[in-house]
Structures are given as structure tokens and as C-alpha cells.
Amino acid sequence: MNDGPPTIWEWVARNWDTGRVGSIKDLLGDHLVMSLVPIVAGLVLALPLGLASVRWRWLYQPTAGLFNVIYALPSLPVFMLLISVTGLSKTTVIIPLTFYAMAVLIPAVVDGLGSVPDHVRQSAVAMGFTPLRRLVRVELPIATPVVLAGLRVVAVSSISLVSVGALIGQGGLGMLFTRAYQNPFMPPVVVGIVLIVALALVADGLLVLAQRLLTPWVRARRAS
């Protein structure tokens, strides 16, 4: 009774863990690495740049302008131009995605710190907080919701953008799309799209959860 083309479930079962390179499990792992590294690296790099832009206002315009331009560059040609530097490796995909992430996160950090009410900042000073302690204990927590909103955008778009890397052979689950195109066959395309969207939704959900845990006062205030 197994004469027709395999159903999606049969195809998934057969290709989930073949033990060879390119099984779905393998691609999923690659995909996670290639999307998580830019998200984390983007945040780690955007924080100091955002802080510097708040401390020295003149820095913000040129930084934001530069990253606005970078954000407008299509990913595929950027991957291609990077190949001569970093080769056909995951790094070639990770570097541009990190820059796209910074383009979203730097303004988020600046806006987040800008959302700290002046009287709160002054109270902290009056209570004897040193500038560093004020930043860590007062300003950054208040900025968290805005930064996390940016991080949600970054997480979802990084996860879907990784698949373009398939065109240089480094696309995580995106490899399912190129494989399905070369050897016309629908199940891999559907599985790829579903898994990528599911990953994005999970990442988004985790960040919403993180926001609830990190900023309990937001909900408390709404409830009262």
C-alpha cells in the first residue's frame, strides 16, 4: 500500500535522523546556531553602542544613519561579497545577520533608555546611586520592555532570514528549499516553512515570557 509518493509524515520520519549530513535534525541544529548567534551577538554589541549614543548624543545620528543603510542591504549579495573573506562557512551568514540585528537593537536601546522618566533618574541620584549602579539597577530595568520588543523583531526575522543562506549552501532548514527545488518535491518545502515559522513562534513566546519575568511591575501596575 506504500506505492504512491510518500506523505509529509512519512518523509519526515525517513529523513529526520539519517545519521548522514543534511538530515532534518542536523539542519535544525545548524539553523538554531546560525540564528541564535546573531541574536545574542547583536544584543551584546548593541548595548554598549546604544549606551554610548545616549551618553554622547552627537554619536547617535551617524550611528543610526550607518545602520539604517546597512539594514537596507539585501542579504544575498552581502553573503556573496563576504565569501571571499570568510569562505563558505556559517560565519558568512552570521556576520550580516548580526549587523541587521544591531540596526534594530541600537535604536531600541536608545529609545528604552529615553523612556526612563526624569524624576526616576533624579530620585536614584538623590538616593546616592553611583552612575553604574543607577544604570544597572534603575535605567536598564526600565528600558527592558522596549529593548525586548526590538529583540522579538530581531529573533523572528533572523530565524527566517537564515534560510537565504541556503543559496550559498549554508542555510540550515533553508537547505530543504533548495533541495526541493532542484529535485521538484513538495514535502521538504512545507516541512521547512512549518519548522521555521514554529521556531520563530517559540523564540517569540520565550521572549514574551522573559519580559514577564524580568519586568513583573508592568503587570502589577496594569492589574491595580
Added chain:
Amino acid sequence: MTWLGDFFGDPANWSGPGGIPMRLLEHLEFSVLALLLAALVAIPLGLLIGHTGRGGLVVVVSANLSRALPTLGLLVMFVLLLGTASIWPVIIPLVLLSVPPILVNTFEGIRGVDPELRDAAYGMGLRGGQVLGRVLVPVALPLILLGLRLSAIQVVATTTVAAYTGLGGLGRFVIDGFATKDYASVVGGSVLIVLFALVVQLGFTLAQRVTVSPGVSRRLKTR
């Protein structure tokens, strides 16, 4: 750098259906077509939903969901479903992906207009349509243009990727060059696409300067 010389110096790259001018025109054609169709759907819909306030949640959710959709997967899916007899199997996903940014920003732009401003317009005797056209749209214009710009960025990038599924345009130099290990073509094509994207970005920045009312953009000091 010799790759760039090889690519741009080769007279064969400057003529015929596979030449730079033709590919550039194709890229422009597909991008403009997709953006125009998307704007025709998204702007009226965004204005309507923003003005009436109904269906806002659907707009926001669809915008978030569309960001998660992998462009390459969507392109391959449509081509496998509809074949490659015409350009439409590729244009449809291009349009689908560029609707949400315009829609959500138009909606947010109209929603975000100060209610006092809206009430003042009604108080002056303007009707619903007039309030929308003379007050809400001009005030929301920066966000509407932002939506168009984000969409244009997306369309230029996706048109490049769409060369993989057989669409013409500048992406051909990159995709074909990569497949045949012709790196002069890959690098030359990539540089062309980057320049194209920068010109589009610049165009939208200028359009914003020209069309947004000085009172709205605060270039005019009122206080």
C-alpha cells in the same frame, strides 16, 4: 578588485538580454510592480482599518507572522505549485511579503493621530472622508512612507533571491555566477544590487523630505 574590472569591463555584459542594462530594468520592473500591487492593497486597507478601528489585531498579528515566513521557501512553494510558465508564480509571493509592512505602518500611522486633532477637524465641520484625506493622511504620512520604504527594501532583496527560481533581474548575475563559479559575475552583480538598494533607500529619504508637511516633520518650529 580584478573581478570588478573583469565584470564591468567586459563589453558582453553591457548588451543583449543578459546584459547589465536589461537586468537592471528587469529588477526595477519586478520591484516596482510588486511594490505597486502591494501598496494598492495595503494602503486603502490600512486607512480603512485605522479610520474605523476594526480589525486592528488581525493587522498586527499578520505583520508579525509574515516576518517569520522564509522568503525562499515561499518562492519555491509557489513555483512548484504553479510552474514557471509566467512570472506570476514569483510575483505573487513578492506581493504577499510586501503587503504587511505597508499595512501595519499605515494602520499605526492613522491610529496614532492625536484624538484631539481628529476631534478638532470634525468640530470644524469636515466629514469623515475629508478628515481622513486632509488631516489623518498628512499626519500619518511619515509612517506610511516608512512602511513603503521597509517594503521596498524587502522587495529589492526578495527579487534578488527570486532569481534562484528563474526570475530575471540583477540576481541572475549572482545566482548564475555562483552556479558556474564565475566569481567576477557574482561580485559584480552583488555590487550592482547593493548600489540599487542604496539608491532606492536614498529615493525614499528624499521623497519623505518633499512630501511630508513641515508642520508634521517638525522642521517648522511652531513653538
